[in-house]
Amino acid sequence: MQLLNANRPMLALVLVTAAVYLFLQYDQGWIAHDEGLLGQSATRVLDGELPHIDFDEPYTGGLTMLHAMAMKLLGIRSTSLRMVLLLFSIAAIGATYLIAKRFCPPWLAAFVTWITIVWSVPNYFAGLPSWYNLFFAIFGSLALIKYDERDKRAWLVVAGICGGLSFLVKVSGLYFVAAGLLYLVYHDQRTSGHDNTFDSKQSKRYGFATFTTVSLVAFSVVLVMLVRRRATPMDLIHFVLPGVLLSGFLIMNQFRQGGGTSIERFKRLTLTVAWFAGGVLVPIAVFLIPYVRRAGVGSFLDGVFILPQKRVEFADYPLPPLSSLLALVPLACVMVLPLFFRRKQNPLWLTAVAWIASPFMIMVAWQSPLYETVWDSVRSLIPLATVVGCAMLLRRSRTNGDSVPVADSTMVIDARHDGTLFLLLAMSAMISLVQFPYSFAIYFCYSIPLGILALAAIIQKQSTAPTHLHLAVAVFYFAFASVWLNHSRVQRMGTTYVHDDQSTELDLPRSGLLVSRTQAKLYEDVVKEIWRHSDDDSFIYAELDCPEIYFLSGRKNPTRSFYEFFEENFPGNPADRVERIALLLESHSVDVVVLHWHGEFSGSVSLELSQLLAARYPHVTHFLRDPVNEPHAEPVFSVAWREPSL
Helix, strand or coil, X not given: CHHHCCHHHHHHHHHHHHHHHHHCCCCECCCHHHHHHHHHHHHHHHCCCCECCCECCCCCCHHHHHXXXXXXXXXXXXXXXXXXXXXXXXXXXXXXXXXXXXXXXXXXXXXXXXXXXXXXXXXCCCCCHHHHHHHHHHHHHHHHHHHHHHCCHHHHHHHHHHHHHHHHHCHHHHHHHHHHHHHHHHHHHHHHCCCCCCCHHHHCCCHXXXXXXXXXXXXXXXXXXXXHHHCCHHHHHHHHHHHXXXXXXXXXXXXXXCXXXXXXXXXXXXXXXXXXXXXXHHHHHHHCHHHHHCCCHHHHHHHHHHCHHHHHHHCCECCCCHHHHHHHHHHHHHHHHHHHCCCCCCCHHHHXXXXXXXXXXXXXXXXHHHHHHHHHHHHCHXXXXXXXXXXXXXXXXXXXXXXXXXXXXXHHHHXXXXXXXXXXXXXXXXXXXXXXXXXXXXXXXXXXXXXXXXXXXXXXXXXXXXXXXXXXHHHHHHHHHHHHCCCEXXXXXXXXXXXXXXXXXXXXXXXCCEECHHXXXXXXXXXXXXXXXXXXXXXXXXECCCHHHHHHHCCEXXXXXXXXXXXXXXXXCHHHHHHHHHHHHHHCCCCEEEEECECCCCCECCHHHHHHHHHHCCEEEEECCCCCCCCCCCCCEEEEECCCCC
C-alpha cells in the first residue's frame, strides 16, 4: 500500500532521474584488468567450464554465472555486464529510498537517496562483486525492516536469501550475514522487552544473557583477528571499533532489557535465526548442485575460502594516516553536540557561512589540499556514526525507552525507528569491512551508502540537531561528489583530482566502452596484432595481470588463472615456473604470446621468462602507451609470435 500513496510520485521521480543519470555514463571508463576478469570468467562459463573446478575464480562464482547469462542474451560485450549493473543499481536506489522514507519525509528521503547515488556507482561503473554485495545488503536491510514492521517470517527468509546471494557473489557477503545476526539479537531484546509474563525469580536467570555475552565477545575477537596482519590504529578504528561498540551496546542492553526465561529466549532467538539462516542456505544449496555432480565441492570451498588469502598477500593498500582524522573534527562536533543539548540548535550565523562558503569551496575543491581534506572528513564517517548512534540507543535503553505498552502506537513506532537505526549501523559497520586489506578509495564507495542512511537516521532522531546546518553540509558533499568524483580517474580517487577523459570508443567487438584516447589506441593495436598471427578460438599466452587481452582478442587462456599471483607456489622458483610455462605453451600449441611488462599485483616479467619467450618466439612488436608524445618510453605490451606449426 505504501507505493499507492503520496510517496509513489517521489519514488518514481527518483527512479527515473537516477536511471537517466546512470545510463548517460554506464559505458564510460574502465580499469582494463577488472573488465578483462569479468569478461573472461563469463566467457569461460559460456564455454562449459565451471568456476573453481576448471579455472581459478577469484570470487564465489555466482556473479560469473549471472554475467554469462547476460552475455548469452545481450552479446559477448563488456556493455552487457554494465547493463546488468545498471538494472541492479536502479533497484537498489528504489530500496534505498524506501529505507530512507522510514525516518525522513519524501523530499528529504529523495535527497538522501541521491547523495548515496553520487557517492557510489557513478564513480566506477564496472560490474564488480562489491557493488552487488552493497545492493544485496540494501535489499536485505529493507526486508529486515519489513519483518520488524509486519512480524512475518517470510521477510526473514527474504533477507536470508539476500545474504546467500551476496555470498555467492563474493565471500564478503558474509559481512551482511553478520550484520543481520547482530540485528536479530537487538530485535529479540526489543520485542522481549514487552513480555511481562515472567516472575522475578525467572527474570534473574542469566543463562541466555551469558550466552549472548560470550558470543558477542567472540565476535569482537574475530574482528581483531581479521585485521591482525595490518593492525594499524586506523584499521582498528575503521574495522574493529564499530563492531566492538555494537557488541558492547548489545551486551549492556541485554541486562537492561528483555523478558522471559533463558529457555524462552533461546527458543525465540533460535527460531528467528533458523528462518534467516535457512534463507541464506537455500541459494547456496542450489548453486552447489553442479559441484556435487562433479564431486567438486572441495574445489569450491578451496577456491572460496583458501585462494582469496593470496589476494590478501599481494593486494594491499593502507588507509589514510591517523592524522587524517583531524578533518573529521568539525563534522564530529556537529554530530556529537546534540547529545548534550536539550534545546534545538540552529546557529544561523554558522549555517549562513556554510551556505555562502560552499559554492566557492566546490569551485576550488579539485586542488589537492582541499580535495584530500574533504575526502578525509568523509572517510571515517561510519565509525563516527557508530559511536553517536550507539550513544543515542544506549541513552534510550537507560530510560527504558523501548519498554512501552503495545497500545501506545507512537512509542512503538519510535521503538521501530530504533531498530532501523541499529540495523543501519550494523550494516554500514560490517559492509565497510570490504575495505580491508585493499583500502583503495573506491572500496569506501562500496559501503558509504549504508553509512549515509545511518547518518540520516541519526540526525532525524536527534531532536536538538542543527538541521539547517546539516542540510547545508549535505548539499556541499552532494555537489563535491557530483562535480569532482563522478568523472575523475578512479586510480587517483581519494588523493587528488585527475580528470578522466573517457570519450573515445574502444573499437573492438567485445568492448563497446568509452575509454581514454591513448588506451583505445593501445588496446586496438595490440588486439589486432594478435589477430594477425593467430586463428579464432586458438590459445595464446598473456602475462602479467592482463586478463583483458584474452577477452578482447577472443583467444583462449591455457592457464587456470587470470592473475599470475593466483598460481600455485607463485612466485616460487623462477626456473621451475619457466619450465612449467614452456610445457604449457607446447601442450596447447601456443603461437602468440603477449607480455604486459608490469602487472598491478604480480610484479614484473622475470628475466628468465623473457629469455625463454625471446628464444621460442623470434618475431616481436612492442607497443607504447603514447608513442606520439613519449616515443622513447618503455613498452607497455609486447606481442611475440612464431610461425604456426604444421
